Amino acid sequence: MDPLSEVLGLLDVQVAPPCRLETAGDWALSFSEYRHIRVGAVLRGQMWLTATGAEPLLLSTGDCYLLTSGAPYAVGSDPDRPAEDGMAVFEEAWPDTVYHQVEPGATASTSAISGALSFDDTTAALLLEYLPAVAAIRSDTAEAAALRPVLELLSNETSLDIPGTGAMRDHLTHVLFVQTLRAVLSRPDASLGWLRALADERLRPALTLIHAQPGQPWTVAKLAAEAGMSRSAFALRFKNAVGLSPLDYLARWRVQSAGRLLRATDRTVASLATQFGFSSESSFIRTFKRLTGHSPARYRIDRVNSTSTRFPDNG
Secondary structure, three states, X not given: OOHHXXXXXXXXXXXXXXXXXXXXXXXXEEEOOOOOEEEEEEEEOEEEEEEOOOOOEEEEOOOEEEEOOOOOEEEEOOOOOOOEEHHXXXXXXXXXXXXXXXXXXXXXXXXXXXXXXXXXXXXXXXXXXXXXXXXXXXXXXHHHHHOHHHHHHHHHHOOOOOOOHHHHHHHHHHHHHHHHHHHHHOOOOOOOHHHHHHHOOOOHHHHHHHHHOXXXXXXXXXXXXXXXXXXXXXXXXHHHHHOOOHHHHHHHHHHHHHXXXXXXXXXXXXXXXXXXXXXXXXXXXXXXXHHHOOOHHHHHHOOOOOXXXXXXXXX
């Protein structure tokens, strides 16, 4: 498995049912803070997307977008139009299609869909820190080619109400997110931060070993040897690409991997400390609390269930 897939696997992605909007005329809807990521697309017509701290974006049929800052945003026919409370509008119908200023069954001038995704907080920080707050994937670009089949399926599934539709909508929203993320990360001018290391041929062997064998007693010298570099050159290149020293990254990956097992199994803290290379249970607990803000026991208890049946204003 490639390192990006491994990171996505650790995210513990939770997908809220996507929202489909059919609207016409002059309109604008605002939404409060969300948790982690919103991804969406225009299925028909056009709309303006205005996110806090960013210039308004005009999106047209087939365009997709990614929001990662968690800040309030608005969509509408005009970026300067006063916006209604989008939460109140959507809560009346969601997860069914929301008809705004248009009768159900009538042809709307604008049709759009969006979904909310939330992750494990500890791992999410590694992914979200270096993604742009707002990104658009235009329908006439090569990046959009892989998105078209997903949008067609989402368009069909959100217009149907047959067995399995709910599961299909959630899965397709997840696929839309991964495809959009790929498109953003593939751009030459992308500010990838630590994600740059995933594509670095010199660093990739070391990252692969850390991900595959986090419990091994890795040292900077051993990792540098796997990368075919001197210790100092490897440490500098790693820090510049990842934003963390090799051993800090190793500690974070161990804690994230252990955290996932804490939540998914009944494994003891002591057994996880041994599996992930800590010298003692107390050392594991100290490192875990330093990186997550919680003890392993509290972390297990306080798992956030983000698959609420309420409209996902915060993911």
